[in-house]
Amino acid sequence: MQARRLAKRSSLGSRRRSVPLAAPAPDGGRAPKPESGCWRPPRREGSAAALEEEEDEDVVVEVEEEEDEEEGGLGSPPAPLPIPAKGSLKAGSIKREMTFTTFQQDDLKSDISQKLPDQQFLLLAMREEDLKTADTKKTNRIHEHEKENTRSVCLLEQKRKVVSSNIDVPPARKSSEELDMDKVTAAMVLTSLSTSPLVHSPPVRPNESLNGSWKEGGFVPSSTSSSGYWSWSAPSDQSNPSTPSPPLSADSFKPFRMPSQPDDSIDEAETSNLLFDEPIPRKRKNSMKVMFKCLWKNCGKVLSTAAGIQKHIRTIHLGRVGESDYSDGEEDFYYTEIRLNTDSVADGLSSLSPVSPSLGSPPPFPTQDANRPETSCAKTETKLMTPLSRSAPTNLYLVHTDHAYQVSPTHNRPAGTGESKQQTHTVLSSPPRVSFGLRKPRGEGKKCRKVYGMENRDMWCTACRWKKACQRFVD
DNA sequence: AATGCCGGGTG
DNA sequence: CACCCGGCATT
Structure with a gap:
């Protein structure tokens, strides 16, 4: 354990907690969560x-x-x-x-x-x-x-x-x-x-x-x-x-x-x-x-x-x-x-x-x-943007930010892309497939870990660092 | 195996 | 609380 911990530490090492954060609200983090439970398969009640x-x-x-x-x-x-x-x-x-x-x-x-x-x-x-x-x-x-x-x-x-x-x-x-x-x-x-x-x-x-x-x-x-x-x-x-x-x-x-x-x-x-x-x-x-x-x-x-x-x-x-x-x-x-x-x-x-x-x-x-029915997702947008590139503000709800655990840093990195990048439309990439891909591909959206990698763990949002639901790239 | 994150532990 | 991590669910 310790070893492991140390290792991690080391990686973090220099930075310690580069993230001062404004005001983290610990629990807020869960916001997105409900989804998992609630999300109902695309299947509409026939x-x-x-x-x-x-x-x-x-x-x-x-x-x-x-x-x-x-x-x-x-x-x-x-x-x-x-x-x-x-x-x-x-x-x-x-x-x-x-x-x-x-x-x-x-x-x-x-x-x-x-x-x-x-x-x-x-x-x-x-x-x-x-x-x-x-x-x-x-x-x-x-x-x-x-x-x-x-x-x-x-x-x-x-x-x-x-x-x-x-x-x-x-x-x-x-x-x-x-x-x-x-x-x-x-x-x-x-x-x-x-x-x-x-x-x-x-x-x-x-x-x-x-x-x-x-x-x-x-x-x-x-x-x-x-x-x-x-x-x-x-x-x-x-x-x-x-x-x-x-x-x-x-x-x-x-x-x-x-x-x-x-x-x-x-x-x-x-x-x-x-x-x-x-x-x-x-x-x-x-x-x-x-x-x-x-x-x-x-x-x-x-x-x-x-x-x-x-x-x-x-x-x-x-x-x-x-x-x-x-x-x-x-x-x-x-x-x-x-x-x-x-x-x-x-x-x-x-x-x-x-x-x-x-x-x-x-x-x-x-x-x-x-x-304004049309509002929401701006289908056009989705279409246009590539899964990853989405810098657009896109979805309203996405905007909601990550107040919860941190949020903050917006380090340079993320900033480049724009804060709300999350979005995840990866799905789009495989449109033809269709079939019954109903279930949400959990991992679709890249989270801090993926985006920044373990190396840059410091760049992760706090939630991710704590193994909590990522607040930065919310699905 | 890698991820994402809940639930819970520690200081 | 902030911070972590075991461990489970998903991919």
Whole structure:
């Protein structure tokens, strides 16, 4: 031992502690740590899985819960994924589905309300429900009519269809037991929809009205995704796996952006209006933004659109450049959805909150960014810089500095590169590989030891010297 | 085998 | 506390 120690000492020898340091905060060091434990494999709870257990925490609430259950039953036993998830993440994927649903309903409702009597409306709602639940069915129908259209369009179609059918058919809704269920659901729907102007019946909930901030904020960044290809939409196939989720999420956004899509041409002009532009959306009780966060190891990129994130993953991480539109679904594993409550409402729940607040670094970030989705990682930057060379300030969270153990020295050496060099994007180097490199390569980021070597141990940050988590090159 | 760092020990 | 290091988890 001693020998060893001495040896070390010697190496340090002359310098002793060259690092005076300002004010070391011993424990601060752990900040980054949580990551190790928390980091969850890129595997997103598969959409399927997502369906299975929903978080009720959502604002949308009542209706949602109900639906979820049903889905679980009908839909898919699949849900194979274990979902290690920490609650926060988990919530994400689910959310989108809910959102979507709600949206649909809303639209539908408003739409219908204008034309149909309550009864009808109910039926309609129920119908909607069915559609959602029975994925297969839906798919089927859809195909029959027009697969080329986006899902939403399809839904629209469905709706219309339904409506007409309703009209034709005698008002008898009590027909079967199943209807009962539906009824309930429908009722709930109504409740939730209460905001809608026309609706009279249900007790209105004052609560969430709110401004429709919901999307407005988030949407800005369309830039990336703007391309207008909604990944899922195009490749209808994606839906195949019985996991509606991905598509849904996209749907939720549609309303605002609805980029190019051929469907415009469709007669639905009016309908589309209803769906997207209508004032209704603003009323939407639940104002939340859905963002998609890249789970790739060191990338915390957050985009407001599924398509965007997918593209990001595809190009940046997966290294697939050519087929921008095409997605085999693999991207799904590398991003997760996070919901932000803009306005919040009582429930607000911090659904995703967990991510950032407490932890800090790794999980890239804080919800608040919502506004500027693009911000975070600057994908471009990452791209450009080589793994090692990254001098850029890059990530916000990275900046956080190493107060903890030392920090300080910033000796010449490091200085050259800029203090925040850590970053670690080594991952990028092996983009093509992709595959399942989910687990974070622990060592990816070079730490003091590697960077300076044992010889220059004095240059290490104190944390490293003490065998603590490196504070200088945080991952 | 090399690293990174937690948990715990020492002064 | 500051400083270290055994030892485990990861690569």
